[in-house]
Amino acid sequence: MITIPYLTALTTYFSYGLLFAFGQFRDFFRKIFDWWHASNLQGYAPICLGLEDFYFRRLYHRIQDCFGRPISSAPDAWFDVVERYSNDNNKTMKRTDKINRCLNLGSYNYLGFAASDEYCTPRVIDSLNRFSASTCSTRVDGGTTTVHKELEECVANFVGKPAAIVFGMGYVTNSAILPVLMGKGGLIISDSLNHNSIVNGARGSGATIRVFQHNTPSHLEKVLREQIAEGQPRTHRPWKKIIVVVEGIYSMEGELCKLPEIVAICKKYKAYVYLDEAHSIGAVGKTGRGVCELLGVDTADVDIMMGTFTKSFGSCGGYIAGSKELIQYLKYTCPAHLYTTSISPPAARQIISAIKVILGEDGSSRGAQKLARIRENSNFFRSELQKMGFEVLGDNDSPVMPIMLYNPAKIPAFSRECLKQNIAVVTVAFPATPLLLARARICISAAHTKEDLLKALEVISEVGDMVGIKYFPAEPKKLEQGKDTIKLE
Numbered sequence: 253m254i255t256i257p258y259l260t261a262l263t264t265y266f267s268y269g270l271l272f273a274f275g276q277f278r279d280f281f282r283k284i285f286d287w288w289h290a291s292n293l294q295g296y297a298p299i300c301l302g303l304e305d306f307y308f309r310r311l312y313h314r315i316q317d318c319f320g321r322p323i324s325s326a327p328d329a330w331f332d333v334v335e336r337y338s339n340d341n342n343k344t345m346k347r348t349d350k351i352n353r354c355l356n357l358g359s360y361n362y363l364g365f366a367a368s369d370e371y372c373t374p375r376v377i378d379s380l381n382r383f384s385a386s387t388c389s390t391r392v393d394g395g396t397t398t399v400h401k402e403l404e405e406c407v408a409n410f411v412g413k414p415a416a417i418v419f420g421m422g423y424v425t426n427s428a429i430l431p432v433l434m435g436k437g438g439l440i441i442s443d444s445l446n447h448n449s450i451v452n453g454a455r456g457s458g459a460t461i462r463v464f465q466h467n468t469p470s471h472l473e474k475v476l477r478e479q480i481a482e483g484q485p486r487t488h489r490p491w492k493k494i495i496v497v498v499e500g501i502y503s504m505e506g507e508l509c510k511l512p513e514i515v516a517i518c519k520k521y522k523a524y525v526y527l528d529e530a531h532s533i534g535a536v537g538k539t540g541r542g543v544c545e546l547l548g549v550d551t552a553d554v555d556i557m558m559g560t561f562t563k564s565f566g567s568c569g570g571y572i573a574g575s576k577e578l579i580q581y582l583k584y585t586c587p588a589h590l591y592t593t594s595i596s597p598p599a600a601r602q603i604i605s606a607i608k609v610i611l612g613e614d615g616s617s618r619g620a621q622k623l624a625r626i627r628e629n630s631n632f633f634r635s636e637l638q639k640m641g642f643e644v645l646g647d648n649d650s651p652v653m654p655i656m657l658y659n660p661a662k663i664p665a666f667s668r669e670c671l672k673q674n675i676a677v678v679t680v681a682f683p684a685t686p687l688l689l690a691r692a693r694i695c696i697s698a699a700h701t702k703e704d705l706l707k708a709l710e711v712i713s714e715v716g717d718m719v720g721i722k723y724f725p726a727e728p729k730k731l732e733q734g735k736d737t738i739k740l741e
Contacts (some may be wrong), residue, residue, distance in 0.1 A: 254645070256688055257723065260658050264688050267660050275310030307683075315664040316342045318679055324351055327359040328367035329699040333676055354671065355708055357694050358678035362535040362651050363622045364699030365566030365606045371614045372566070372605035376598045383597035391583075395594035403600045404571075410607050411533065411541060411559070412551035413573035415580075419588050420595040422530060422560030425570030427453040428588035429558070430497075430526075434459040437484060437492040441475055441523070443467065445502055450528060454497070460485065466505075469513035472496065476521045494523040495556075500532030500543040504685055504693065506646025506653050508532075511543055515553045524555040534564025536649050540610045540623050546649065564610075567602040569595045626651055626698040633696050633705055640713050641722035645691070654680075654691040655712075655721065662719050663690050669715040675708055 256264075312319075317336060325332040335350040365372060379399060389395035400418065408416040419425045430453030434440055438459035442450060445466045454461050462479060465471040476494070483489050496518050498509050511527070518525045529542045537545030542559070544551050551557065557573040572582060583589055610619040630651045637644045643656040657663055660681065667679045681690040696705075716722050 254643075254656070254689060256658065260723070261688055264659050268687060271311055271660065275306060278310065279306070311660070313342050315667075317345060318664050318667040320345075321676070322347060326367040327356060327361050328364070329356055329361075329697055329701070329704055330354065331356045331359075331676070333671070352671070352674055354674045354676040355700075355704055356676055356697070357708060358676055359697070360531070360563035360695055361566065361697045361699060362564045362626055362695070363540075363566070363606070363610070364697055365564070365602070365609075367566075367699065369566075369605075369609070371609050371616075371618075372602055375605045376602045379601035380598040385598065386596055387594045389593065390591060391589050391594045397594075397597055397600075399597045399600045399604070400594060403595075403604055406604050406607055407571050408573055410611070411529075411557050411573045412544070413557055413575075415576045415578075416571050416573040417579050417582050417586075417589060418569055418571045418595055418600070420569050420592060421588075422562050422568070422570035423449045424588045424592070425558055425560065425572060426450050426528065427456065428586060429556075429572055429582065430454055431457040432582060432586050433457070433526075433556070434493065434495060437489075439479055439491045439494045440497060441472065441479070441494065442497045443499065443502075445505060446497060446499060447503060447528065447530070450497055450499075460491075467502070467507060467510050469510055469517055472514060473517045473521075476517065476523060480521060494521070495526050496523050497526040497528070500527060500529040501536070501650050501652060503531050503652060504654065504680065504691070506650045506693075508536075508547070508647045508650060509543055511547050511549050511554075515549055519553065525553070526556045527554045527558065529557060529559040530570075531563055531652060533559040534606075534610065535626060535651055538623070540564065540619070561599075561603045565603045565606040567599045567606070569599060569603070622698040626696065629698065629700055629705060630696045633694070633709070636705075636709050637694075637712070638724075639727040640709070640716065641724045641726040642712075642716060643721075643723045651696045653694045653696070655694060655716075656723070657690045657692055657719075657721055658688060660690060662721055665719045666692055666715060666721065669718060670711060673711045673715070675711045677712075 317338065322334045323331050324334055330353055332351040333354045335348045335352060336345040337348060338345050359366065383397055383399065387395035387397065403418055404416045407418065408414060426447065426449035434457040436458045440454045440457065440459050440461050442454055442461060442463055443466055444463045462475050464475045484491060496514065498514055500509055501507065515525055533542040534540045536542060539545065544554060555574060556578070558570065560570040561567040608614050612619050627649055631648050634644055634646065634653050637653065637655065645654040646652055657666055657679065663679045663681050667677060670677045677692050677694065679692050685691060
């Protein structure tokens with residue numbers, strides 16, 4: 253876990269306290285002024301009470317220009333960001349006709365498939381001409397095409413499972429699957445930093461939920477042992493089913509899951525393993541097959557493998573891979589399969605084509621080159637940021653690298669100053685992270701060149717000095733002259 257410097261934590265709490273107090277002060281006077289105006293609700297209760305949207309009105313709106321920036325091009329290594337302005341202190345943002353060409357450090361375009369590709373794009377266009385943009389039907393009615401069947405076979409073979417089922421949205425894959433797999437009398441043990449889609453899916457299942465400390469196998473074993481000994485609440489009957497849910501790469505931390513240790517514990521206590529590989533599938537591993545390949549875990553030991561197509565494959569949707577019996581059960585019972593429109597055929601063709609490039613089935617070595625480049629780019633960028641004195645989270649090989657900001661005033665300052673120098677970054681704060689742990693989340697792509705990364709490092713270093721987010725001393729620079737190395741202080 254992150255250890256926050258005492259002074260940094262104190263100033264961050266003070267900043268949020270000041271913003272909260274000032275917001276309450278403004279709300280107090282707003283109530284006085286609103287009292288003089290007649291209510292037009294005509295007997296209806298207000299949809300939003302004052303405190304329910306307090307955070308958005310008094311904190312988020314102040315820095316709304318740092319979020320939801322519209323773009324007008326493909327999310328490649330460089331993209332066009334549309335300029336906006338506000339006449340009401342950021343309550344509403346209006347677009348202009350001006351655009352800025354910016355280096356993209358925020359999109360999940362890990363392998364560079366989000367832009368036009370010499371192999372994928374012609375096949376997607378052909379699929380669009382043949383099948384149209386949508387099936388306009390659910391999978392069980394008229395929404396299953398030959399492309400969908402091919403995609404499910406392709407995904408199952410790629411991740412190393414007997415069968416797979418695909419969905420049109422990655423978030424729904426978690427939030428709709430967990431309630432189908434688990435119910436009353438079941439136990440879900442979830443990592444404390446799992447994605448919101450997992451949290452909502454677990455809550456909607458009706459199962460009992462327990463949380464273990466982030467990426468800590470020893471605490472997971474302790475929780476498992478206690479829960480098996482105690483059994484179900486009140487009745488103390490044995491649990492009908494126990495499932496442990498983890499992520500391959502944690503999207504807000506950039507950390508790799510300690511999968512070998514977690515799998516060993518789950519096998520010991522006869523618990524199922526549910527692995528969310530949204531950010532790891534296609535991005536890590538020698539052939540892009542995710543954390544199982546990277547960490548040497550047999551996919552047969554992972555009962556349910558979930559992933560999305562929105563990152564490494566440049567498309568949309570998600571998948572569940574597992575045994576044939578599991579996938580058949582989901583096809584009969586999952587609402588996301590029975591009641592939602594199936595994934596767009598061109599989007600499905602994009603995924604199939606991207607997987608073929610990754611595996612070299614397009615007749616080239618571009619897939620292997622992309623995988624090597626994303627690994628080199630990620631490790632180089634993380635190493636350089638750490639040398640500059642930034643507090644960077646995550647592990648080597650992970651393309652996600654959060655830079656810690658902490659203080660709320662540094663969130664808009666960092667984002668705006670980077671944008672001024674044509675670097676587009678994503679900043680993340682509460683409620684997506686704990687209150688004290690605001691950060692800028694950098695996502696590296698195989699589409700980035702060495703020159704792109706050097707430019708980004710130069711700008712981020714300059715802005716880091718300006719904003720004051722270099723929490724560690726920087727390493728001395730080295731200048732090589734012949735065989736001698738001169739250290740520049």
